[in-house]
Amino acid sequence: MGAVDGPTRGTSLRRRYVVPGHRVPQPGMTVPTPPQPRRYRLVADELRRRIMAGAIPPGALLPSEPTLMAEFSVARGTVREALALLRAEGLVATEMGRGTYARPVVPVRRLGSDRYRAELEQVRSGELGTSFTADQRIGWSDYSLDKEFREAPATSEVAELFEVDPGTTLLERRFVFRTHGIPQQMSTSYLLLEMVAGTPVADPANEPWPGGNTSQLHSLGYTITAVREQVRARMPVPDEVDVLRVPGGVPVVVITRQTYVEAQVVEVAEIVIPADRVSLDYRIDLT
Amino acid sequence: MGAVDGPTRGTSLRRRYVVPGHRVPQPGMTVPTPPQPRRYRLVADELRRRIMAGAIPPGALLPSEPTLMAEFSVARGTVREALALLRAEGLVATEMGRGTYARPVVPVRRLGSDRYRAELEQVRSGELGTSFTADQRIGWSDYSLDKEFREAPATSEVAELFEVDPGTTLLERRFVFRTHGIPQQMSTSYLLLEMVAGTPVADPANEPWPGGNTSQLHSLGYTITAVREQVRARMPVPDEVDVLRVPGGVPVVVITRQTYVEAQVVEVAEIVIPADRVSLDYRIDLT
């Protein structure tokens, strides 16, 4: 599309498009290759500014790609690169056929380190609920659970965390938690098979188990005394994107948990949570 | 568009490229639009497989874009989309003029919750070092520090964390820690001005302060009794990418810390760390 005239294609005798990232050198203006902002950067910066300034409030649609092409006089690819940048920053999200919108602020779930204490209390007082429902402040009926149990030998990583020999047979339990149909976290929990074989804990039909893990272990005669959590963050793998419906530009928080009874590890779990839905809260007493 | 033959476009009489995301419909084969893997997906999947399988070891260069174009018979844009996907996953990194390589595994720094206890011990025994040097297991000379002090009124967020009125004058201290010249974390720490005005703590020249925060507060007559850390993860903002040299596809971990002396908050800090360089370690005792 000759912005001025004539065909721009083929061999292109004249190119209105001069140099990517370069201003047309005006007579008398010295341009020693100043890192001129790239086109897609300018578009992204402007859109970011509008979002930050509230001109595009959370949840609102951005101008469509054709509109942005016209407004900034750039090709579609350039517009899309700008949007990709904003997506990678987690500022916007895109829905097929609908458009691109400023990412709405989602309610954050607080995962307090004291939830384990609370669970212990519950177990003792005989109340229902799980740490998950307690965290979410929701009742039984609001959440659903996918579960998948199998026996498997301990991988070297899990064995190390469990402080057992690699190959030791474990009960591997995979869960996906949902509230109101929205996936909130997925987790894989490991228990020593010899510890649970034949007990109700080994039966998936008993999930969700009232009182959660703490209660389950309690039913086996183990009262937990400590929990260790290692926290990391990374971008989700494709599988996690699918299962958890993680939007582009959102990392996941990975918690590797070891549950202790005195010095013995009785459970190991890996918990994966989209980072935009959670805040972890730890209190460290030094007294 | 003519999937089998015939001109599909103006210019190209034959297009070897048929339909994005569609198999050429074979006679007798019903294709109710099976989500055929996109081309760039296939390229990305194959490259991911090679990396995971170790065929492309960490740090090794991937084939160049022209090479991949030839190998997969796709246009450059398609190759670049595949690489962008892998970058977003944090699997590869790209360097201008050099190429794209499998992201090398970087040593992970462990941030134990017991580091505060260790600091307290240090302060009492009069040893040197900071929690930072202790975490890194390095000596004094291996790290450098950028610092910037200023007085500022408490924003509503900080005021809430500090449990003071918004607008209360604070000493705001910004730090960037580096080891061997590589940025490791940036942090902003807040102290009540009235608590530190005129003391050595308010003088940037005294940073880095032997024994770190714990020691500083101790010198002011405050022996900390508890720490609360809120942990979140998100993609870095452009500013953080610059300062911390965060590679593409790597999130940051944000720790919001409140330091307590009994029930009083004596310090608030926000610590930003590239997620590929850190693992947080919390132990929760339930006894």
Place this chain on the structure above:
DNA sequence: CAGTGGTCTAGACCACGCT
């Protein structure tokens, strides 16, 4: 159906790193 984003091709010029 119109409009939106998703994917893909083809070709061009650029800046950067290394030999």
Place this chain on the structure above:
DNA sequence: GCGTGGTCTAGACCACTGT
């Protein structure tokens, strides 16, 4: 200077969403 990635244009067909 050559090879690598970075940016940009132009045009095409596709699938999904909502009216």
